[in-house]
Amino acid sequence: MAWPLLILVATPLLVGLACLLVRGRRLIEVLQCCQAGTMLVSAALLVDWVVGQQEASVDALLRADALSAWFDLILGIVGATGTLFAVGYLGEEYDRQHVTPRRHRLFFAQFDLYLAAMLLAVNVENVAIMWIAIEGSTLSAAMLIGFERSKAALEAGWKFVILNSVGIALALFGTILVYYSSEHLLGVTSEALRWSELYRVADGLDQTAIKLAFVFVLIGYGTKAGLVPMHTWLPDAHAEAPTPVSAMLSANMLTLAVYAILRFKAVADRTVGPAFTGKLVVGLGLLSVAVAAIFFLVQRDYKRLFAYSSIEHIGIALLGFGVGGIGVFGGAWHLLNHALAKSAAFYGAGLVLLRHEHKLVERVSGLLRSMPLAGAAILLSGVALAGMPPFGLFASEVLIAAGAFTARPDVAYAFLALLALAFATLLYQVFRMALGEPVEPGRALGWPCRLFTATAVGVNLAVLGLIGLQVPSGFNTLLSAIVRIFGPGMGSP
Amino acid sequence: MLSHFGAQIVDLGSALLLLTCFAIVAQRRLSACVDLFALQSVFLAATAALVAFLTGIHHIYIAAALTIIIKVLVIPRILKKVIERLNVTRELVMNVNVPTGLLICGGLAMLAFFITQPLIPLGFQLTQGSLGIALAIVLIGFFTMIARKKAVTQVIGFLVMENGLFLGATASAYGMPLIVELGVFFDVLVGMLIVGIYAHRLQDAFDSVDTSQLTTLKE
C-alpha cells in the first residue's frame, strides 16, 4: 500500500469536493495552500518510493512505475505552484469584484477536480479507466476554459470540447482495439486491460490491430497533446482560459496526453517494434515544431505566443521519444523542464494581464522596469524556452539532437534548423515585451496576489535552475528506468 | 447452429445501425435526426442484449439497459429541448450537400471494411462483421460533424460516433468490464450536459448556434 500515491491522487479530489461545501474565501485559500503543500510533499515521497522499490501500487487500481512517477513529479510540482498562483490570481479578481464568491468557490472546485482527474489518469493501472480519467480532465477543463463567459471564451471552450471529444472518442476506439486483440490472450476480463499484463503479453498481440490502435490513440490523444495538425484548439483555449488554467493546460494536460501516447507506444514497440511508432511520432513532432516556430512570428497576443511554444516543446519531447535511445532520456527530462518553464511564463503573463487588462504584445513593453517579477518570469522562462543554458531545456534538446543524430541524421539536421528558427521567432516577441521603456501605467496589484504569485514563480524558476545542469540522482534513476522501458532491451516497466 | 443463426442476427443489427447512420446523413430536419439517433440507439441496445444472451456475459445486459435509458430516453429529450429553445427546425445549408455526403459515407464504409479486413480472424465467430461496421459508424459520425453546421447536428454526429464505439466495445469485443462501461456512460452523460450548457451560453452570446459563425478566434 503506497500511501504517497494514494495521498497524491486523493488530495485534490477531496479538497475539490470540500470547496463545493465550505463557505468563505479565506478558508478556501487555506485549503488550496494545504493542497499545494501536500501535493509537493507526496510527489517527492512518491518519487523517493519508486526510486527505492521500482514501483508503488494501491491494490490493483493504482500503480506507479518509473514512467508514472516521473509524470507524477511533473504534475505534482506544477500543480502545486499552479494552485498557489490560482489563489493569488483569483484573489485579485475577487478583490476587483470580477468574480462572485460563488464562482470563486466553483472555480477552485473545478480546478482541483481537474488536477485530480489528471493525477488519477497518470497512476491508474487500467487502460480504459485511464481513458475515463482523461475524459474527465477534458470535461473539467472545458468548464474552466469557458469560466470567464466572454464570447471569445465561449468560442474557445466550444472548439475545445468538440475537438477534444472527437479526439478522445478516437482514442477510445484505439483502446477498444487493444482490448479486442488482448482478450484472446488474457480472456474477457479486466486483466486484459491492465498495463502490466499488456506489457507481459505484448509481443503476442496481433500486429495489425496494435498498429491501427496506435494510430487511433496517437491521433486521439495527440489532439489533446496539441500535435499539429490536431493543435487548432490549443491557442484559442490557452489564450481565453483564466491564466492559471492556461498554465495547467500547457504544463499538465499536454504532458498527460503525451503520457497516454507513451503508454501505448511502449506496448506497440513491444509488438511491432519501435520503427513503426517512431516514424509517426517523429513526423508529427517535427511538423509541430515547424508550424509553431513559424507561427511565433505572427502572434499579437502573448498568451497565444506561449501556447504555440507549448506546441513546439511537446513536439520536441515526442521527437525525443520517437528517435529512442538517449533521446528518450532527453524527451522525458524535456517534459519536466518545459512544464516548469512554461507555467512560469504563464504566471508572468497572468500578472501582465492583471495589470494591463489586455493581451496585446505591442502594447506591452519595458516589463523589467515596470513589473520586475513578471518581467523576470517572462524573460527568464522565455530564454529557457528558447533553449538557452543554464536552464535544462538546452541540455535536453542537445540530448534529443544527439539521439536523433545517432538514429537518423536527416531528422537531426531538420531539428537543429527548426530550433534555431524557433529561437529567433520566440525571443523576438519575448524581448519586445521584457525590454525597453514601459508605455502603459496599468493598474497595481494587491499584496496577497503579489505574494502568492511570487512564490509560485520563485519555486518554478528555482527548480528549473537547480536541475538545469545537475539532475538529482533520484531523477536520474527514474529517467534511466524510462529509457529502459523504451530502450532496445525493452525491460518490463 | 444457434450461434451461426445468432451471428446472422447480430450482423443484421449492426447493419441496421449503419443504415440509420446514412439516414441521419440524409436527413435535414433536426428533430428527425434526433429521432433517428434514438432509433439507432434502440438497435444498438438490441444488438448488445443479443450478444449478452448468446454469450452469457451478463453485464452487457446492464450496458444495454443503460443505453436505453441514456441514449434513447435522456439525451434525445435534452436535444429536443435545445432544438425547441433555439427554434431551429431544419438545416438548409450544409458544408457538403446530401448526395455528395451519402457518396462519401459509402466510401467511408468501404474504407472501414477494408481496414478491418485483417482483423476479422481475430474476432469471435459470433460477431465477425461488427468491428468493421463499428468503425464505419465512427467515421460516418465524424463526417457528419464536419458536414453539418448547426451545433445540434454536430452533437448528434458525436453521439453517433459514441454509438459506433459502443458497438465496437460490446459486440466485437464482448463488452468492456462493467466499471468501464459505467464510466464511459457517465462521461458521455456529463459531456452532453456540458455541451448543452455551452450551446445554451452560445445561444445567449451569439443568439445562434450556427457553429460556422464561431470564427473570431484566428491568426
Add this chain to the structure above:
Amino acid sequence: MSQAVLLVVAQTMVLLALSPFIVGLIRKVKARLQCRRGASVFQPYADLAKLFKKQPVVSTTTSWIFTATPYILFASTLAAGLLVPVFVSQTPLNFAGNIIALVYLLALGTFFLMLAGLDAGSAFGGMGSSREAIVASLTEPAAILSIFAIALTTGSTNLSTIVHKTALLQGIDTAPSPHLMALAALFIVTIAETGRVPVDNPATHLELTMIHEAMILEYSGRYLALVEWASGIRLLVFLTLIVNVFAPWGIATTLTPVAFGVGLGVYILKVAGMAVLIGVIESMFAKLRLFRVTDLLGVAFILALLGVLFFYILRG
C-alpha cells in the same frame, strides 16, 4: 662591435650628407632640361642651414603631435636608411630588420605626417593627408609583391643578404626577367613613395595638385628643415635600394679601407645617375590627376605579380 658602431655612424653620415645633394642634383637636371641655369646643386644645404636658424611659427590650434612629428619622421626615415646597405654590402644592422621592416618604418613617418597635416586644422593639411592616404595604400601592395619577387630570386628578404649575394653572384637565380619586372615595379613604387612627378610634384604649391607639400604646409623654421631633410633621405634610401639591390656591383663586400673607398665612390656615381634619370623623367612627364595614379600603381602591381609568376614558371 666597435667596428660595427663605426660602420653605422659612417652610414648615417653618408645618408645625412648625401641626401641634400641628390635633391639639388635633380633640380639642376630639371633646370638644365628646361634651358635654365638653375641653382647650384649645393643650394639645398644652404636652404637647410637657413631654415635651422629661422624662428619657427607654430599654429595655436596644434598639439604636441605637430612639434613631435618632425623628429619622429626624421628618426624613422634615417632608421630605415640604416637597414639598407649603402656602400658596404654587410651592414651591421642587417639583423635588425628586413625590407618589410623598412617599408613599415617609412610608414611610421607617413602616419605622423598625416596627423601633423590634420593637426593645424587648415583644409590644406587635411587634403594633403587624405591624398597621401590613398596614394600610400595603393603603393603598398605593389611594393610588397616586388619585394617578394626579389626575395624569391635571392632567397632572402634581408637587404644585406640580397645585396651581398647579388654582388658576389652567389646562389642567385640568373633568370633576369623576374628581376627586371620587379625592378620596374619597384621604380614606380619609388616614384610614388617619394612624391615625384608624375604622382606628386614637390615643386608646386597649388592646392589642387599638391600632396606632400600640403601636409607640411604649416611647418617652418627648424621643423621644416627636419621634414625636408627627412624627405631627402627618404628619396636617397629608395634610390640606394634600387641601385644596390639590382646593380650592387662595386659595393664593398670586404671590410678593407680600399674597398670602402671604391664602394663609396661607385655608390655616389650610381645614385647620382639615378637622380639624373629621375630628373629626366620629371621633365618628360606631366603630373597625373590623383585618380589616374591608380592606373600607374596598378601597372606596378601587375608587373610585380608577373615577376613572381615568371619566376615560378621559369623554375618550373
Add this chain to the structure above:
Amino acid sequence: MSTLLLALLACYVGGSVLPPCLRGHPTLQNLLAHSLACAAGLFGIALGVAGLVASEPLTASVSSTIPYLSFAIRLDPLAAFFVLTISLVGLACAIYALGYVTEFYGRASIGALGSLFNGFLLAMTLVVLADNGFFFLIVWEIMSLLSYFLVVTEHEKAEVRYAGFFYLVMTHVGTAFIILTFLLLFRETGSFSFDVFRHPEAPLPPGLRTVAFVAALIGFGTKAGIVPLHVWLPYAHPAAPSHISALLSGVMIKTAIYALVRVYFDLLGGEFPWWWGFLVLGIGAVSALLGVMYALMEHDLKSLLAYHSVENIGIILLGIGAGMVFQTYGLKEFAALGLLAGLYHTINHALFKALLFLGAGSLLYATHTRDMEEHGGLLRRMPWTGLFFLIGAVSISALPPSNGFVSEWLVFQSLFLSFQLPDLFLKLMLPIAAAMLALTGVLALACFAKAFGISFLALPRSAHARHAEEAPVSMRVGMAFLAVACIVLGVAPMVVVPLLDRVVAPLARVSIEGKVLAMDGWAVAPVNVEFSSLSPPVLAFLLAALSLLGLGLVAAFGGLAKTRFYKTWGCGINLTPRMEYTATGFVQPIKRVFSAIYQPTVKLETELLEESRYFAKRQRFESRIEPVFQKYLYDPVVAFFIAAADRLRIIQAGSLHLYLTYIFVVLVLLLLITI
C-alpha cells in the same frame, strides 16, 4: 596551480553573486564587483603563466548526472594562453570600469551590470578550459547569453535592442552548427569527451571530417565575425558599454579562434586536405580587407573599432590558415610559425583593441557622443587618454616598435615562405594574400590617421568637445596598463615567443623556439634567419637614438630659437571648425577609388535663392554606402520567413469544421499508410 584556479573561480562567482545583494548602494556594488574581478584577473594571469610553463596539463573533472556531460576542465598550454589573454584584458577592463560605471548610476542596475561582467568573464574562462564537448556547448551558450544581456544594458534605446537581438540570433545559429560539429564526433566516438575525440578507436571517415570542418568554420566563424557572417558585429559591439565592448571585441571573439585551433589542430588531429587551410586563408584575407574598408567609412568611433575587429580576425586567420596549409604538406616548422604568428596577433589584438575601446569609452564619457565629426581638439583636453589612444592606434596600424607590427611581420613571413610549397596554385595565392594584407595594413593606417586626427587634433568641432575633461584616474590606469602591455609585447618578443612556442609545439608537433629567436633572443626570424630577421628592441633603440640625433642637429645648427605661436592661416579669415577637413572628406578619395565595393549613393538637395540660381540658400548633402551583405544575404531570408508566416495563417482560420477536417484527413491517411 589548482589553488589558483579555485581562487579565480571563487572571485568570479563571488563577483557575480554578491553585488545584487547590496541593492540600493551602487557605489558599493561597483567597488565589490570590479575589485573582485580585478583579483580574479590577477589570479588568471598567474594561472595562465603557470599553465604555460607547466610540464603537465592541469586537469580536473566533476561528473554530472546528465548522460555524456561531465564538467571536465583541462589547462594545457593553449588553454593557458587564452586564460592569460582573457585575464589581462579582464583586469584592465575591471580597473577601468570602477570609474566608467559611474556613468550608469541611476540609469542601469549597477549590481546586474557588475555581476554580469564577472559572470561573462567566468564563462569565457570556462570556455577555454572546458574539456568536454557538452560542457563546452553549455558554457559557450551561457557566454553568449550573458554577453547579450551586457550588450542590451541600455535597452531603452531601440537600436541597442535591435543590435542585441541580431547578435543573439546570429550567435545561436552559429551554435547550431557547433552542436552539429560535436554531434558528428559524438556519433563516431559515442562520447562528448575531448579526450575521446583526440584518440578515437577508428579514424573518422574523411567525408564526416569535412562536414565537421565546415560546420565548425561557420559556427565559430559567426562568433569570430568572419565575412560574410560578420554583419552583427558592428551593431552589437558598439551598443554595449565601452568596457564591455572592449571585452567583446578584445576577448570574446578570440574564444572562437581558440575553438577553431582546438578543433582543427587538436580534436581533428591536425591532418587535413590542402583546401581546408586555403579556405581559412582566403576567408582571412577577405575579412581583413573588407573589414578595414568598411571601417574606413565609419564615423562612429566604436563602430569603426568594431569593423577593425573583423579586419584583425582576418589577419589572425591568415596566420592560422597559412599554418594549416603548411601542415598539409608536412612543413611542420612553417606550420608552427604560421600558428605562432596567428596566436601572437591574437593576444596583441586583444590588448590594443581593448585599449582603443577603452579610449573610445573615455571619449564617450567626456563628450557623450561617438560621432567623430563632433569631437576634435581633444588631445589638449584629455592628454592621457589621447596618448594611450595614440599608442593603440600605432599598434593596430602595425607600425614599429609596437606589438601589432611584430605579429603582422610574422604573418607576412609565413606567407612569404609559401615558395617552399610544392603546389603552384598555392605558391601564387599566398603572395597575393600577402599583398592583400599589405593593402589592409595601409588602409588601417589611413583609418587611424583619420580616427585620431579627426577626434583628437585641430579645433573642437562641437560644444561637447569644447567642454570635455580628462577621464578619472581609474579609467586612465586601466588604459595605461594595456598601453604598457602593448609596448612590452612589441619590443620584447623574446619574452613572448618561448611561451607561444610551448602553445604551438604540441599542436604542430615541433618546437621552433630556437629557430624563431635568433641572435640569442635579440631578433626574431621565420625559422631560418637567413631568409629574414627582425629585432624590435634594436629598432626601438634606433628610433629613440635617432630622434635624439635630430634634436642634437637642431641644437647644433640653429639653436633652439624661441617658437612663435600664431593662429593657422585660413586664407585671410579666422579659422573655424567648419573649415576643417571632416572625416567624410578625408576618406572621400578612398571611397571613390574603391567605389566598386562601396557602391556609394549620394543625394544632394539644393535650395536656390529666388533672385539668382547661382546662389544656394541651403544645401543638404547625404552620402551613404550600400550595406551589401545585409541587403543581398540577410534581408531576403528574414523577408522569406515573414512572408511564409503570413501565408500560413490560413491554417488557423478559426472554422471548427476546417479543424475537424484536418483531424479526419490525417486519420484516414494514417490508417491507409498503416494497412
